Amino acid sequence: KAGVTQTPRYLIKTRGQQVTLSCSPISGHRSVSWYQQTPGQGLQFLFEYFSETQRNKGNFPGRFSGRQFSNSRSEMNVSTLELGDSALYLCASRISGVSYEQYFGPGTRLTVT
Amino acid sequence: GESVGLHLPTLSVQEGDNSIINCAYSNSASDYFIWYKQESGKGPQFIIDIRSNMDKRQGQRVTVLLNKTVKHLSLQIAATQPGDSAVYFCAENKGASSNYQLIWGAGTKLIIKP
Numbered sequence: 001k002a003g004v005t006q007t008p009r010y011l012i013k014t015r016g017q018q019v020t021l022s023c024s025p026i027s028g029h030r031s032v033s034w035y036q037q038t039p040g041q042g043l044q045f046l047f048e049y050f051s052e053t054q055r056n057k058g059n060f061p062g063r064f065s066g067r068q069f070s071n072s073r074s075e076m077n078v079s080t081l082e083l084g085d086s087a088l089y090l091c092a093s094r095i096s097g098v099s100y101e102q103y104f105g106p107g108t109r110l111t112v113t
Numbered sequence: 114g115e116s117v118g119l120h121l122p123t124l125s126v127q128e129g130d131n132s133i134i135n136c137a138y139s140n141s142a143s144d145y146f147i148w149y150k151q152e153s154g155k156g157p158q159f160i161i162d163i164r165s166n167m168d169k170r171q172g173q174r175v176t177v178l179l180n181k182t183v184k185h186l187s188l189q190i191a192a193t194q195p196g197d198s199a200v201y202f203c204a205e206n207k208g209a210s211s212n213y214q215l216i217w218g219a220g221t222k223l224i225i226k227p
Contacts, residue, residue: 004156033213043157043202043217056214090156100145100164100206100213104156 004105012111018079021108025072025093032074037088086112125224126193134221136186136203143205148188150199198225
């Protein structure tokens with residue numbers, strides 16, 4: 001079974017621009033979570049989607065948003081990029097909303113210049 | 114802010130020896146704990162998990178111990194191999210599975226010496 005896939009793997013953007021990252025969960029998984037990983041802050045939870053609905057949200061500004069499609073694929077969007085948004089963005093999927101075990105994709109490395 | 118913390122940022126272990134990575138967590142109500150391994154350029158990889166109603170759980174060459182009295186979690190890796198070199202993260206889930214929001218530790222870098 002294929003793992004969690006994320007596209008693109010690397011991205012360079014300029015301050016003020018917006019970006020959309022994509023995540024395809026493991027087949028059959030309905031929950032998708034997004035995390036931001038930086039050297040200074042470590043791994044931080046952004047939000048979780050289940051059955052196209054956002055169920056949980058971390059402490060990030062409204063510039064960070066996401067959505068989930070009926071096939072469980074998810075996108076996250078960051079508007080008005082700031083230098084501090086440079087990070088590895090990780091997507092993880094769970095088979096259901098009550099399963100704890102979570103599987104991660106390889107991440108998208110976003111660099112904001 | 115609130116966090117799950119790790120005592121040692123870097124741990125060097127001789128190949129073949131056992132290693133222990135420690136983690137302190139902050140929330141007594143956390144019901145689920147998990148260890149991940151992250152190799153350079155990759156996403157975190159699930160190693161082992163444990164629920165709060167357990168004290169110990171064993172996997173292949175790994176054991177997780179949970180001490181709720183002192184809010185401490187540890188990962189033991191037996192007979193370490195070069196492939197075990199990675200950053201190891203512990204994480205706790207504060208809420209129920211339907212309110213899944215992992216709080217992550219800072220990570221411990223494990224170096225396996227040949």
